Amino acid sequence: xxxxxxxxxxxxxxxxxxxxxxxxxxxxxxxxxxxxxxxxxxxxxxxxxxxxxxxxxxxxxxxxxxxxxxxxxxxxxxxxxxxxxxxxxxxxxxxxxxxxxxxxxxxxxxxxxxxxxxxxxxxxxxxxxxxxxxxxxxxxxxxxxxxxxxxxxxxxxxxxxxxxxxxxxxxxxxxxxxxxxxxxxxxxxxxxxxxxxxxxxxxxxxxxxxxxxxxxxxxxxxxxxxxxxxxxxxxxxxxxxxxxxxxxxxxxxxxxxxxxxxxxxxxxxxxxx
Amino acid sequence: xxxxxxxxxxxxxxxxxxxxxxxxxxxxxxxxxxxxxxxxxxxxxxxxxxxxxxxxxxxxxxxxxxxxxxxxxxxxxxxxxxxxxxxxxxxxxxxxxxxxxxxxxxxxxxxxxxxxxxxxxxxxxxxxxxxxxxxxxxxxxxxxxxxxxxxxxxxxxxxxxxxxxxxxxxxxxxxxxxxxxxxxxxxxxxxxxxxxxxxxxxxxxxxxxxxxxxxxxxxxxxxxxxxxxxxxxxxxxxxxxxxxxxxxxxxxxxxxxxxxxxxxxxxxxxxxxxxxxxxxxxxxxxxxxxxxxxxxxxxxxxxxxxxxxxxxxxxxxxxxxxxxxxxxxxxxxxxxxxxxxxxxxxxxxxxxxxxxxxxxxxxxxxxxxxxxxxxxxxxxxxxxxxxxxxxxxx
Numbered sequence: 011x012x013x014x015x016x017x018x019x020x021x022x023x024x025x026x027x028x029x030x031x032x033x034x035x036x037x038x039x040x041x042x043x044x045x046x047x048x049x050x051x052x053x054x055x056x057x058x059x060x061x062x063x064x065x066x067x068x069x070x071x072x073x074x075x076x077x078x079x080x081x082x083x084x085x086x087x088x089x090x091x092x093x094x095x096x097x098x099x100x101x102x103x104x105x106x107x108x109x110x111x112x113x114x115x116x117x118x119x120x121x122x123x124x125x126x127x128x129x130x131x132x133x134x135x136x137x138x139x140x141x142x143x144x145x146x147x148x149x150x151x152x153x154x155x156x157x158x159x160x161x162x163x164x165x166x167x168x169x170x171x172x173x174x175x176x177x178x179x180x181x182x183x184x185x186x187x188x189x190x191x192x193x194x195x196x197x198x199x200x201x202x203x204x205x206x207x208x209x210x211x212x213x214x215x216x217x218x219x220x221x222x223x224x225x226x227x228x229x230x231x232x233x234x235x236x237x238x239x240x241x242x243x244x245x246x247x248x249x250x251x252x253x254x255x256x257x258x259x260x261x262x263x264x265x266x267x268x269x270x271x272x273x274x275x276x277x278x279x280x281x282x283x
Numbered sequence: 284x285x286x287x288x289x290x291x292x293x294x295x296x297x298x299x300x301x302x303x304x305x306x307x308x309x310x311x312x313x314x315x316x317x318x319x320x321x322x323x324x325x326x327x328x329x330x331x332x333x334x335x336x337x338x339x340x341x342x343x344x345x346x347x348x349x350x351x352x353x354x355x356x357x358x359x360x361x362x363x364x365x366x367x368x369x370x371x372x373x374x375x376x377x378x379x380x381x382x383x384x385x386x387x388x389x390x391x392x393x394x395x396x397x398x399x400x401x402x403x404x405x406x407x408x409x410x411x412x413x414x415x416x417x418x419x420x421x422x423x424x425x426x427x428x429x430x431x432x433x434x435x436x437x438x439x440x441x442x443x444x445x446x447x448x449x450x451x452x453x454x455x456x457x458x459x460x461x462x463x464x465x466x467x468x469x470x471x472x473x474x475x476x477x478x479x480x481x482x483x484x485x486x487x488x489x490x491x492x493x494x495x496x497x498x499x500x501x502x503x504x505x506x507x508x509x510x511x512x513x514x515x516x517x518x519x520x521x522x523x524x525x526x527x528x529x530x531x532x533x534x535x536x537x538x539x540x541x542x543x544x545x546x547x548x549x550x551x552x553x554x555x556x557x558x559x560x561x562x563x564x565x566x567x568x569x570x571x572x573x574x575x576x577x578x579x580x581x582x583x584x585x586x587x588x589x590x591x592x593x594x595x596x597x598x599x600x601x602x603x604x605x606x607x608x609x610x611x612x613x614x615x616x617x618x619x620x621x622x623x624x625x626x627x628x629x630x631x632x633x634x635x636x637x638x639x640x641x642x643x644x645x646x647x648x649x650x651x652x653x654x655x656x657x658x659x660x661x662x663x664x665x666x667x668x669x670x671x672x673x674x675x676x677x
Contacts (some may be wrong), residue, residue: 014447018444022433022440022444025436026435026436029477040636071363127585128429129432131396131429132432132445134391134394134396134432135394135396135423135425136445136449137417137420138448139417223435224295274395274396275396275398278397280357
């Protein structure tokens with residue numbers, strides 16, 4: 011395995027992505043909406059409304075949270091409780107959905123795009139092994155998703171701390187569970203999703219077909235991630251570590267299987283392969 | 284592996300390609316008739332081509348590519364059917380054939396991009412689809428039928444990508460090499476431009492630059508002049524010619540016969556995945572047309588009939604004012620002309636028949652298509668069916 015080549019494939023794909031405004035402008039809008047616009051409006055509303063009944067009702071519903079989670083918001087105002095709960099628990103799935111969506115869009119065209127543009131022929135004749143090409147493509151698909159998370163997470167943290175922080179006694183975000191989610195849980199979910207999407211991309215006949223089919227594959231994963239994200243943050247303790255561990259195991263297995271899907275004949279797009 | 288579908292003609296191909304001129308395979312200057320051509324001059328250059336340092340003495344004598352009895356199917360389509368061919372070192376081998384003949388598939392097998400269903404492929408003595416494939420691919424420069432360039436990247440970035448994949452690394456030295464390669468094909472001034480804005484000719488030039496960037500010893504060119512204007516096509520062919528002068532081996536696919544005629548040291552005629560015939564064009568022409576021919580036209584066609592009984596004339600056919608003669612030697616022509624002059628004939632033209640590659644190609648295709656049982660009957664066939672595209676003028 012030549013890791014220089016893996017990086018070369020990834021860098022070249024990313025360089026092309028940077029040139030593709032028609033891709034990154036919508037994705038930037040998507041990321042901005044989820045990480046910046048919606049949280050800003052929501053937290054501004056909560057923090058400026060005052061002690062209205064609606065907020066108190068939301069604060070009351072927080073009683074259903076597990077003890078660990080409730081301890082985090084004990085002794086603060088209903089505004090602070092609501093803001094804290096929304097910032098820490100409600101928006102957790104966003105951190106999963108946005109990168110998965112972006113990376114899936116990149117990965118779906120990774121192999122079939124080479125074939126459609128005719129550049130698969132160049133790669134098929136090159137000394138790069140199928141495994142190196144696969145890993146390069148995987149990396150190139152993961153990076154945009156993770157860059158979105160890094161930038162979005164930073165922006166979100168600032169917004170949360172600036173708007174909700176004064177109501178809960180200072181800057182509090184990101185919490186320990188969020189760090190675990192971003193650094194431990196999200197990467198395997200991304201890898202797992204992309205391993206499936208790249209397999210599809212190698213097999214289908216057009217990028218459009220790859221996008222549609224990858225939607226079918228990634229949607230259940232996104233739903234799973236969505237449902238689990240809040241749950242393991244609320245649960246705290248060992249839950250995020252466990253979920254991340256399982257995701258890593260499944261992702262590694264799936265990546266191993268996915269390597270076989272990229273072959274030179276598939277890069278060429280010849281029939282009967 | 285023996286070629287199960289080989290004909291008598293085919294059976295001589297392997298040794299002839301590998302062994303160079305011999306009694307069975309006359310030297311290149313043994314053209315049946317006609318003056319030495321630019322092709323011959325160029326071959327002289329190719330014969331003297333230096334062996335690049337990375338080429339071992341064994342490799343210089345062994346065929347660079349040896350394909351034996353290879354089958355390749357894509358679903359229901361039989362892309363290759365017991366294909367066998369040899370590509371000798373330091374020469375230009377041209378794969379000739381119509382669309383769907385299997386030329387591109389053959390190139391893909393050589394780099395290991397495709398794996399044969401049956402048969403064997405050896406390149407530089409190794410199997411391309413084995414773990415040795417990488418060491419073969421780094422020695423190959425490929426220009427595919429479509430240039431396979433990244434439109435969103437600049438010309439420079441396209442070449443840099445290739446440089447990194449082929450292990451040249453990065454840095455000022457590599458950058459210089461990129462500019463050098465581009466300069467070789469007259470595209471250096473446009474390297475900063477995005478390839479999406481290139482013309483077809485510029486793309487082909489960039490693809491050629493990319494193919495030679497890592498100094499390959501085997502060039503695989505799949506219709507490199509496809510879509511080019513005549514000036515660019517001529518320039519590209521001249522570049523291909525220069526490559527063999529540098530000691531590279533070239534395997535080129537084309538269906539343009541004129542192009543092949545200008546370049547080929549060896550031709551392989553393919554159809555429906557099979558190699559119909561292979562060898563150097565002159566030897567094949569001699570085999571198809573062992574006796575020289577001449578067409579003579581006089582004002583009164585009856586004057587020509589006396590030539591039927593002249594010494595050295597093995598075949599005589601007249602149609603109106605023109606007679607076609609087969610001779611035992613081209614040197615007979617002046618005597619025949621003198622005979623006509625002595626008889627008072629008003630000679631309008633004397634045209635020795637020099638078969639072109641086009642003639643050869645169609646002869647092969649017709650023979651294997653079952654229209655002509657004996658290749659030498661092609662001359663007779665031409666007389667019966669003298670389509671304007673098949674009339675060869677020396």
